[in-house]
Amino acid sequence: MSLPELTETTSPDRVEQPGSRGEHFLQCALETSDRATRFYSDQVLDHLNPVMAAFVGRMEMAFISTADADGECDSSLRAGAAGFLRVVDSRTLVYPEYRGNGVMASLGNIMENPHVGMLMVDFTEDLIGLHVNGGARIAAVEEFPEFADLEERKVERWVVVTVEEAYIHCRKHIPRMVPVDRVREWGTDDVRRKGGDFFEVKARKRAQVDA
Template sequence: MTSHDIAALADLESLYAEPAGASLAKEVDYLHPHYRAFVDASPFCLLSTRNEHGGDCSPRGDQPGFVQVLDDRTLLLPDRRGNNRIDSLRNIVNDPRVGLLFLVPGVNETLRVSGTAKISTDPALIARCVHDGKVPTTVLVISIRSVFFQCARALVRSALWSPETQIPRDRLPSTGTIVAELSNNAIDGVAYDREMPERMRKTLY
């Protein structure tokens, strides 16, 4: 049987045109002021890490500028309160390579950053990330290796920012429904959903 899987780099490259022009010129190994503008305006990014199963990706969000620029080669990302799985942090302990994808509401271009991260409890860095008296347990200090903008095609195709594409939450299973079924009803899904707004309010930071 003929395989249609691509396993060799040469075979892959034969299917695509050579990158040129802006697709190459846009990549730098530092945070150019134009790229810093994206980081400063972004309230949301995706953090990619690696584990023994493969790649992992986790959302990170807060007020615009929550990812702080220490210098043109270093970013500071606070680890806000979550579910204590600390998957991304565990991954970074074993493999420091990370990727970040910054999104800005209403803007179709995104910003891609790759580099390495270390987990810090430095009091001076922690103090920079205090919100309403709440301090993060740790912060990520990210050393930049590559930065470039991703063109708008993906977000244009998805119409991500269009109000017409928004889906009512009740069209998808609730989080309580999911955890109840996956736990064989060891977790009360109805109670989980009912208590979620107050739990979120108390544990946001």
């Protein structure tokens, strides 16, 4: 099924609802507006309620989506012990940047474009996810000394997310996973422990040069 082109004249005006012009346009084109409106009304907040805050507090990882000023996207994983994601208040979430992040892809994007999307998923117990979208900024360690003192790993800086949207990710396609004990090489510079050349990119590039 082909879709009409999204233009300024064909797209619906942005109403007092969450979401982009594009999603409202597709809702109209595909006749899902009623379902979407119910979802916005029933499930989308502009803050974290107490149940969401408790969920964030027990997560051990989060997927972070950012984009640069040109809209080029990046998705990354942040992980730590339960509690490494911290809810300051209903509209503010903070997560640490630990030693070992040398590329700075996410942070670099945030410097150009503060919009950030976070997805936290419980794969083991409740099989449910939480989306948090908002604006992000980079903060010095000294801004949250009460958090740094609780960290076992070295925090180099914080990312502060101002919550604009918070909503559920439904469980129907979330796989159940069983945690197993493993040694995590937090902050290591050992190439092998970091994964080495698992996808053979370095080896293939060298082979091309040698050829």
